[in-house]
Amino acid sequence: MIGDFSIHATDGQARLGELHTAHGIVRTPAFMPVGTVGTVKSLCPQDLRDAGSQIILGNTYHLYLRPGDELVARRGGLHRFMRWDGPILTDSGGFQVFSLSGLRKLTPDGVEFRSHIDGSKHLFTPEKVLDIQRNLGSDVMMVLDECVPYGADHAYTLKSLDLTHAWAARSRENHAPGRNGQLLFGIVQGGFFKDLRERSAEAVCSMDFEGHAIGGLSVGESTAEMYDLLAHTAPLLPAHKPRYLMGVGKPLDILEGIEHGVDMFDCVLPTRNARNGTLYTSQGQVNIKRAQYREDDEPLDPACSCYTCRNFSRAYLRHLYVAKELLSYRLNTIHNVRFFLDLAAGAREAVAHGRFEVYKARFREIFQPAEA
Numbered sequence: 001m002i003g004d005f006s007i008h009a010t011d012g013q014a015r016l017g018e019l020h021t022a023h024g025i026v027r028t029p030a031f032m033p034v035g036t037v038g039t040v041k042s043l044c045p046q047d048l049r050d051a052g053s054q055i056i057l058g059n060t061y062h063l064y065l066r067p068g069d070e071l072v073a074r075r076g077g078l079h080r081f082m083r084w085d086g087p088i089l090t091d092s093g094g095f096q097v098f099s100l101s102g103l104r105k106l107t108p109d110g111v112e113f114r115s116h117i118d119g120s121k122h123l124f125t126p127e128k129v130l131d132i133q134r135n136l137g138s139d140v141m142m143v144l145d146e147c148v149p150y151g152a153d154h155a156y157t158l159k160s161l162d163l164t165h166a167w168a169a170r171s172r173e174n175h176a177p178g179r180n181g182q183l184l185f186g187i188v189q190g191g192f193f194k195d196l197r198e199r200s201a202e203a204v205c206s207m208d209f210e211g212h213a214i215g216g217l218s219v220g221e222s223t224a225e226m227y228d229l230l231a232h233t234a235p236l237l238p239a240h241k242p243r244y245l246m247g248v249g250k251p252l253d254i255l256e257g258i259e260h261g262v263d264m265f266d267c268v269l270p271t272r273n274a275r276n277g278t279l280y281t282s283q284g285q286v287n288i289k290r291a292q293y294r295e296d297d298e299p300l301d302p303a304c305s306c307y308t309c310r311n312f313s314r315a316y317l318r319h320l321y322v323a324k325e326l327l328s329y330r331l332n333t334i335h336n337v338r339f340f341l342d343l344a345a346g347a348r349e350a351v352a353h354g355r356f357e358v359y360k361a362r363f364r365e366i367f368q369p370a371e372a
């Protein structure tokens with residue numbers, strides 16, 4: 001049934017699961033490529049399918065401002081508009097307001113902000129952002145929350161929880177479980193305070209959401225801080241529902257999350273870094289602009305079977321990047337998205353066979369080789 005989450009194997013806290021959505025089953029642990037204005041930059045839907053994408057992220061904030069969620073609804077919803085027939089998860093937009101919009105104001109009713117496109121004034125309330133996500137036709141919707149800025153003190157973070165929890169309750173009230181097959185996930189906040197993380201998990205996980213996200217991480221903190229709060233917070237979320245770690249992360253961060261029982265991940269790294277020539281391979285990171293690749297006939301990653309690695313040399317990829325050719329974006333993004341999707345697919349395989357620890361250790365060797 002839509003919304004069902006079943007666990008098929010476990011390996012320590014790591015689990016192999018399946019989330020049933022209106023547009024298909026998501027096998028977890030899953031990596032979700034980040035789409036912004038109705039596209040995963042430079043990729044077409046077929047590229048996404050070829051790379052193994054199951055579920056992609058759509059951006060509520062951007063689509064609301066342009067072309068408008070009501071226009072998308074009139075065009076049949078985001079799936080039809082962008083020709084992606086798999087599951088789509090959309091964020092509530094509050095986080096994007098704080099990272100993109102200049103003028104914004106937090107009020108008990110919602111977030112007031114000015115469009116970064118034309119300066120027009122807008123108000124995101126818990127109910128409004130659900131109307132937008134319903135218009136987009138998202139399969140998994142997120143509640144409006146306040147992502148507390150890194151470094152906020154205990155008092156501010158505590159006060160912010162009152163708002164975030166009140167908004168979560170209003171969101172659940174506004175969208176009944178199973179409505180139109182669109183799932184609603186709650187978001188746990190609490191900053192970097194373990195007592196507030198417990199308080200938020202207690203409050204949010206008692207509101208009968210179909211899944212729970214860990215918010216407020218990947219906001220500029222150190223890896224050690226992120227891992228510490230992750231280890232503390234993940235087990236507080238009910239094990240029988242999907243756990244989504246928002247905005248995470250680098251390959252090793254995703255594996256750390258899986259080890260602690262997280263099921264869903266999103267990160268802009270594969271797409272953003274593809275555009276600045278930072279490529280992820282089975283031999284570590286490759287900065288394709290480096291002179292050492294000028295005459296390198298080898299594929300970017302001999303262990304990768306993506307279109308880019310099957311057809312082009314590092315020399316050609318470097319040339320495209322240096323020449324600022326549009327094809328550079330596309331070939332680099334095809335590879336990086338495939339790398340992150342293969343990382344998740346390999347993790348599912350490893351958990352299924354009780355070999356996750358070895359799998360994680362292999363990647364640590366690649367991306368964080370032990371000091372020689």
Ligand SMILES: Cc1ccc(CCc2c3nc[nH]c3cc3c(=O)[nH]c(N)nc23)cc1
Pocket residue numbers: 034035036057058059060090091092093094095142145146147148187214215216217218219246247248266
């Ligand atoms: C299209 C899209 C882009 C990005 C996201 C996740 C964006 C994101 C975070 N990214 C890094 N850290 C993050 C924390 C939060 C958070 O606490 N709350 C919300 N609602 N989103 C977050 C979702 C969808």
Ligand SMILES: [Zn+2]
Pocket residue numbers: 300301304305306307308309310334335338
């Ligand atoms: Zn490749």
